[in-house]
Amino acid sequence: MTDLNLTQAPDDCATGSSCGSRREFLGTAVASVAMALTGCGKLTKEEFLQNHFKQLSKTEIETIISRLESEYKAKYHKDVKVGVEPALPGVIFGYALDLSRCIGCRRCVHACVKENNQSREPEVQWIRVLEMEKEEGVNLQHSEQYYNPEEVPREGHFYMPVQCQQCKKPPCVKVCPVGATWKEKDGIVVVDYNWCIGCRYCMAACPYGARHFNWGEPHLKDADVNPATHYLGNRPRPKGVVEKCTFCIQRTRKGLYPACVEICPTGSRKFGNLLDPKSEIRQVLETKRVFKFKEELNTQPNFFYFYGV
């Protein structure tokens, strides 16, 4: 394979463009090796040589953003804005979900797909709603995610939506061999899709099933693209990377509520700043019966479940 690339490189050179320097030659060679290795012909040299997001300078980030925006423009025929808003100072996001109110209507699941530019075919969903039996309580062995009755809630059942718990000790971050996923200062665990190698260790490590893999090229129609995106959030993903809930980073870092909070018809979803004593989330934590899902694993989620009644 290496031979093939070695023989190819001079050919490229002969046709003309990037033979100016040793550095550029190496760049082309590396990119073609990358193409052969990843089986992905679309990976550009710039993309392949892009540094880790946290090590990029301001100008490098600007270049990358404008490159991404022009790529998305060409692909989806509309202006997609890729934001890089940093974490707000003095903010750690927290989320609470009222198990006594959720009726399992899955409005959140589909609002999330719409907001976050997930693949539609097959549809990637970041929220999974589990139907559980009241007699059993929170018991995963008596839960069903494919429930589809005429009307919800069903008699004798309650519903538990599960999504990324934005752990304070995220096992997914621990296992990532390349550091493509990390925890931001505001508590959001993010993925750099340009750094992810698609090994799916994080999916195996996550006890909540919150990470999802793009097995195929994500199918997203032009009309379905939400153009307000964030680099670490809902920008359209390539094939072969892992993605997850980011508390709608593109919305929450601008002060908006996540899409799932806004759509919930029962008001079961509460979101806010854990460091602000007046926030709804703090009111919940201080006055309600709260639990963390799989607390015994010591993942220390910033996502809480509570009983409002």
Place this chain on the structure above:
Amino acid sequence: MTMRLFRFAGLMLLLALPAFANPPGKKAEASAQEGLQVPGPPFSEGVFPCSSCHDGKSLPVDTKRRELAMHSEIVLQHGPESRWCLDCHDAQKRDRLHLASGAPVDFTSSYQLCGQCHGDKFRDWRVGIHGKRTGSWNGAKQYLLCVHCHDPHAPRFKHLKPMPAPARPEAIQVWKGGAR
């Protein structure tokens, strides 16, 4: 008979005067002072102001509990044995509600009326635990009145049709042509 009607209308006018002197905006300000940005109540089309029919002239006030000829679309499922229209709707100030004490309440502050019995929910709602808030988690929030989600005449939350279930892994493989 006509004299009586006129006298009655005069009485209604007198009763209505303080309501006009005390413009409805004032109560809304009160809720704004509390930091509650509540939207307008969700009236069915054409029912408000109530006084456009209940003007005290064409329809004399009858405070006797009875089956109504009008408003047949309303089926009271909110403690119907012990409750009827005028326990919440005001017989005199037709465009307002009243508390158990008799104190009038605007439709825009109807949460005060609900809060008389449902105090625990009211407390939770004020701090954002009960009910839904939209807008900005660190700024201006849009609240909803109790009646936006709960029909005051039949407050139990309605069942909904769930949106589609996720695809099963088998289905995804079929879509991919079974190749993996």
